[in-house]
Every structure is written in structure tokens, then in C-alpha cells.
Amino acid sequence: MPLILTPNIDTPDDFYADLLATHDGLSKADSDALNARLILILANHIGDRDVLHQALVAAKGTPPAA
Amino acid sequence: MKKIFEIPLYPYARSTDQDAPEAIRHRVVIVGAGPIGLAAAIDLAQQGIEAIVLDDNDKVSFGSRAICFAKRTLEIADRLGCGQPMVDKGVVWNLGKVFFGDRKVYDFNLLPEDGHKRPAFINLQQYYFEEYLVNRAHALQAQGAPIEIRGRNKVTAVEQHDDHTTLHIDTPDGPYQIEADWLIACDGAGSPIRSMLGLDFVGRVFEDNFLIADVVMDADFPTERWFWFDPPFNQGQSALLHKQPDGVWRIDLQLGWDIDKEHEKKPENVIPRLKAMLGEDVKFDLEWVSIYTFQCRRMEKFRHNRVLFAGDSAHQVSPFGARGANSGLQDTDNLIWKLKLVIDGQAAETLLDSYDTERVHGAQENIMNSSRSTDFITPKSDTSRLFRDAVLDLSEHHAFARPLVNSGRLSLPCTYDGSPLNTADALDGPARTRPGSACPDVMLGGDSLLSALGNGFTLLTLNADAPDTLDEAGITVPRLALSSDDAALRDRYLGAADSAVYLIRPDQHVAARWPRFDEAETRAAIRRAIGKE
Numbered sequence: 001m002p003l004i005l006t007p008n009i010d011t012p013d014d015f016y017a018d019l020l021a022t023h024d025g026l027s028k029a030d031s032d033a034l035n036a037r038l039i040l041i042l043a044n045h046i047g048d049r050d051v052l053h054q055a056l057v058a059a060k061g062t063p064p065a066a
Numbered sequence: 067m068k069k070i071f072e073i074p075l076y077p078y079a080r081s082t083d084q085d086a087p088e089a090i091r092h093r094v095v096i097v098g099a100g101p102i103g104l105a106a107a108i109d110l111a112q113q114g115i116e117a118i119v120l121d122d123n124d125k126v127s128f129g130s131r132a133i134c135f136a137k138r139t140l141e142i143a144d145r146l147g148c149g150q151p152m153v154d155k156g157v158v159w160n161l162g163k164v165f166f167g168d169r170k171v172y173d174f175n176l177l178p179e180d181g182h183k184r185p186a187f188i189n190l191q192q193y194y195f196e197e198y199l200v201n202r203a204h205a206l207q208a209q210g211a212p213i214e215i216r217g218r219n220k221v222t223a224v225e226q227h228d229d230h231t232t233l234h235i236d237t238p239d240g241p242y243q244i245e246a247d248w249l250i251a252c253d254g255a256g257s258p259i260r261s262m263l264g265l266d267f268v269g270r271v272f273e274d275n276f277l278i279a280d281v282v283m284d285a286d287f288p289t290e291r292w293f294w295f296d297p298p299f300n301q302g303q304s305a306l307l308h309k310q311p312d313g314v315w316r317i318d319l320q321l322g323w324d325i326d327k328e329h330e331k332k333p334e335n336v337i338p339r340l341k342a343m344l345g346e347d348v349k350f351d352l353e354w355v356s357i358y359t360f361q362c363r364r365m366e367k368f369r370h371n372r373v374l375f376a377g378d379s380a381h382q383v384s385p386f387g388a389r390g391a392n393s394g395l396q397d398t399d400n401l402i403w404k405l406k407l408v409i410d411g412q413a414a415e416t417l418l419d420s421y422d423t424e425r426v427h428g429a430q431e432n433i434m435n436s437s438r439s440t441d442f443i444t445p446k447s448d449t450s451r452l453f454r455d456a457v458l459d460l461s462e463h464h465a466f467a468r469p470l471v472n473s474g475r476l477s478l479p480c481t482y483d484g485s486p487l488n489t490a491d492a493l494d495g496p497a498r499t500r501p502g503s504a505c506p507d508v509m510l511g512g513d514s515l516l517s518a519l520g521n522g523f524t525l526l527t528l529n530a531d532a533p534d535t536l537d538e539a540g541i542t543v544p545r546l547a548l549s550s551d552d553a554a555l556r557d558r559y560l561g562a563a564d565s566a567v568y569l570i571r572p573d574q575h576v577a578a579r580w581p582r583f584d585e586a587e588t589r590a591a592i593r594r595a596i597g598k599e
Contacts (some may be wrong), residue, residue, distance in 0.1 A: 036456035044466040
């Protein structure tokens with residue numbers, strides 16, 4: 001399964017506001033910890049190792065291998 | 067009463083070799099009477115091959131050292147004739163708890179699979195294992211088997227020749243020399259033989275120190291493995307509590323890198339740490355204290371012509387995951403049948419290169435697993451600690467995070483995928499029994515499949531015809547015929563197939579498998595498994 005890199009979230013502005021609101025009032029350390037938990041939760045939801053690998057590559061800023 | 071590790075079990079006795087005018091030649095000399103050296107000697111001797119074990123000491127190892135023995139090790143010990151005392155004495159455990167900070171985050175149960183003769187793990191002090199091996203060696207010797215353990219025989223120099231090795235040995239009566247057709251170095255992580263031969267031992271040193279304490283106490287702690295990440299009594303570090311026989315508990319406390327080892331080892335400094343962990347009121351005695359540093363490294367090659375390295379002398383891993391002694395036993399299990407075939411002239415010396423290939427593969431796997439555990443237990447960067455703590459936080463409420471918690475992945479036998487001794491898989495069967503795998507056990511009435519396999523090759527047939535024995539290249543392969551009325555047998559060896567034929571090596575690894583017997587293919591697979599194809 002290829003990693004989805006085209007728009008896939010309904011109402012993106014609402015999601016973005018949610019993401020920021022979740023971090024509201026947190027210290028840098030608490031925010032970092034929340035982000036780490038979020039990554040792990042989302043990664044588990046995706047599950048597929050190949051998709052996860054493509055996501056890691058995409059996040060690093062190099063094009064995913066064909 | 068003296069502890070077993072205080073009694074000389076193989077005291078020095080003068081050998082006739084010391085009075086010989088010239089160095090006496092022996093078939094196999096093993097340096098090191100630890101578990102790996104003793105296992106190698108027993109395996110050889112019970113198949114009629116002379117094995118002389120040299121050790122600079124005369125006692126079993128001091129302190130508990132390796133304590134967790136995996137099922138595969140017990141199965142190998144069964145073949146060597148000392149599995150039963152290990153299981154009788156050892157503590158069987160399946161339950162554990164993981165703590166993070168001041169709270170328990172979850173419990174686990176290893177839920178061992180049914181239908182095996184041996185438990186998934188036992189905890190047993192290494193000195194007991196060594197005692198049972200020494201007893202077995204002495205029993206074999208009493209029956210006339212060619213095995214001898216020479217205590218206080220310290221190897222001081224070795225000279226390699228094309229077809230033998232000369233050993234210079236120091237004893238309480240002065241020096242002497244012997245020659246060995248084959249030398250197996252089982253002399254531990256600091257292997258003097260390796261140093262004498264100027265061989266490499268490279269890898270990664272983990273900048274951390276761990277205090278191990280064996281504590282004797284009567285306490286209500288259950289028979290469980292308890293692991294703490296960042297506990298209040300050892301802040302920023304980790305801790306482990308695990309039960310051994312005789313009311314001895316293994317305690318492991320991470321200390322960090324920048325410490326004074328001699329200072330930390332003193333009882334007056336150890337005892338307050340243990341009280342903080344166990345509670346002020348718990349009464350205990352310290353049996354053994356040691357501080358160790360993690361290393362994950364291996365030799366580039368385990369075979370150097372007529373010198374073979376096995377166990378810690380060849381590879382060293384962090385202790386989390388019980389991959390030291392357990393993998394060392396798999397080394398000798400792999401090596402000895404090959405060495406016997408070479409000594410008996412049934413295989414070429416090059417068969418021993420497959421020992422190198424297969425066990426280097428095993429060592430790589432162990433080093434990878436052990437490095438990953440160490441990276442989880444002792445995060446090396448802020449980001450790595452951030453994710454580690456996130457996993458532990460999530461594990462309290464979400465089952466998905468628990469498989470990510472890594473306080474040691476417990477040793478499983480290595481599958482020799484891609485080994486030159488394997489024949490391509492021809493059965494649409496279970497992945498766990500593909501060529502290269504260690505045979506999983508199955509209970510067959512009162513006995514078990516692995517006990518029925520013996521020390522040689524076996525042709526296992528399931529719902530399939532085959533001759534009762536097959537002779538190929540000087541090897542006699544008896545058939546073991548079973549029918550699949552047992553669910554575990556079906557599940558482990560047939561899968562979707564209706565019938566199967568397995569060629570099983572002397573170390574109980576699968577060499578080849580097919581849906582039915584084909585004589586030409588079976589003969590080719592036997593030749594391939596002994597390096598002749």
C-alpha cells in the first residue's frame with residue numbers, strides 16, 4: 001500500500017486547530033512527550049510496516065523509494 | 067556448609083601426559099570448563115570421541131552469573147544427559163511485572179505453548195548447571211568414555227600448525243605440552259586463546275555499569291520477573307528482580323557510566339541500595355556482588371583452521387535477554403556433530419566453515435536483539451528517552467504499546483535461513499519448521515519428539531512412506547514414522563499439508579522437507595547437509 005501524501009483529512013483547518021489545542025498550556029517537555037505518544041498511537045493504527053517506512057522516509061525529507 | 071562453588075570439583079591430578087618424553091597428541095582439546103566447554107566435551111565423549119578439558123581453576127564458576135536458561139538449552143541438555151536435574155532444581159516462571167517510575171504499568175504472562183517436554187525458561191544459578199555437567203562428564207568417564215577434565219591446567223601458549231595445535235600448559239607440578247588435532251576455545255569473553263592468537267574481537271561497548279547482587283532472603287515476592295524503569299529507589303536508571311533456587315534472588319541495578327566500581331561494590335554501599343528497593347524490614351544476606359559493563363561484540367570468524375571458538379570467547383552480548391550461555395550451547399550443538407563427521411572422515415574439513423556461517427548468523431541476531439534491548443533500557447539520546455518514556459506511559463492503559471517495551475527479548479533458537487547445508491523448502495508447511503529451523507518439540511505419549519531424535523540424522527515421516535533406514539555417503543539415517551493424530555504435531559510440522567518428510571540434522575535443525583519421500587532428493591539433501599553437494 002502506498003503512503004497517502006495527497007489531501008486525506010476532512011476539514012483540515014479543524015484538525016490543525018485540534019492539534020494545537022491539544023498542546024495548549026503544555027510545557028515544551030510535556031508537548032514533546034505528547035507528540036511522542038501521538039506518533040506511537042498513529043503508527044500502531046497504521047500498522048503496515050511498509051507504509052510506516054515510507055512515512056519515516058517522507059518525514060526525513062527524501063523521496064520514498066519506488 | 068560450603069557452597070558448591072567453593073568446593074574443588076575437578077581438583078588437580080597429575081596426568082601421564084606430564085611424564086611423557088614427547089607431547090602426547092589428543093583428538094580434541096577444549097580450553098575452559100564453563101558450561102560451553104563442558105557441553106562440548108560431553109557431546110563428543112558420548113559419541114566416542116576423545117575430549118580433554120583444560121581449566122586454570124578447579125571449581126564451578128563463582129556467583130550465579132548466567133541464571134536464565136531457555137527451552138532450547140534444556141532440550142540440548144537433555145541430549146547431553148543433564149536436562150532433568152536442571153529442570154528439577156530450576157525455578158519455572160511465566161509471569162512478570164513492569165514498573166515505570168513509582169507505579170506498575172502492566173503484568174504479563176509468557177503463556178508458554180502446550181505440548182513441549184520442557185518449560186519456556188527456568189532460572190538456575192550457572193554453578194548448578196556446571197555442577198550437573200561435571201557430574202555427567204565424570205559419569206561418562208566412569209563408564210569408560212574418553213573424557214577428562216584437568217583442573218589447574220593453565221594454557222600459557224599455543225602454536226598453530228597445519229594439522230594440529232601445540233599447547234603449553236602450566237600446572238602445580240610445572241609445565242608440560244600436549245598436541246590437539248582440534249582445539250575448541252571456550253575460555254570466555256576475555257579468551258586468553260584469542261589473545262594468544264592475536265585475533266580480533268570488535269563491537270560496541272555500552273557506556274553503562276550494572277550492579278548484580280545475589281541476595282538470600284525469605285520474602286513474599288512471587289516467582290515473577292520484575293523490571294523497573296526509572297524507579298524511585300534508583301532514579302533515572304533501571305532495576306530487575308528475579309527468583310533463583312534456594313531462596314536466592316538476582317537483583318540488577320543500573321548505575322550509570324561515571325562511577326567508582328570498587329566503591330559501589332562494597333557491602334556498605336550495596337546494602338542501602340537494596341534496602342531502598344526491597345523495603346527497610348526485609349532481612350537478606352548478600353551472596354555475591356559484581357559490577358559489569360555491557361559489550362556487544364564478536365569475532366569476525368569463529369573457525370581459525372584447527373582452532374574453533376565457541377560461547378563468550380566468540381561473541382559477547384548484554385545480559386538482558388539471556389543470550390550468553392543459551393547461545394553458547396547452540397554453538398556447541400551446531401559444532402560437535404560436524405566435528406565428529408570430519409574426525410570420522412565422513413565429511414571434509416570445509417563442513418566446519420558452515421559452523422562459522424551458521425553461528426556467526428546466530429551471533430549477529432543475538433547482538434542485534436541485545437543491542438535493541440540495551441537501547442531501550444538505557445536510552446542514548448533525549449529523543450530516544452522521549453520515545454522510551456512514551457511507550458512506557460502508553461503501556462499502562464493501551465495493550466498495543468506493551469510489545470514495544472523491551473527489557474530483554476528472551477532467547478529463542480536461531481533459524482539458519484540461507485545456510486549452505488539447507489535444501490530448498492519443498493513443503494507448503496508451517497514457517498516455524500522451514501529448513502534451518504530448530505525442531506519444535508511435540509509430546510508423543512509419554513516421550514517427546516526431540517527425545518526420540520537421538521544424536522544422528524533422522525528422517526521424520528508424517529503420514530508418508532519411506533524406507534526404515536537410508537545409507538548415504540557413509541551416514542545411516544533411521545526413519546521416525548509418525549501419524550498426525552496429534553494437533554500440536556499437525557500444527558508444527560504439517561500446516562496445510564497432508565503429509566510430510568523431514569530430514570533432521572543431529573543438532574535437531576531441519577535440513578530439508580518435502581510432501582513425500584523421494585529417494586534421489588533425500589540422498590542429495592543428506593549429501594548437502596554434510597557439505598558434499
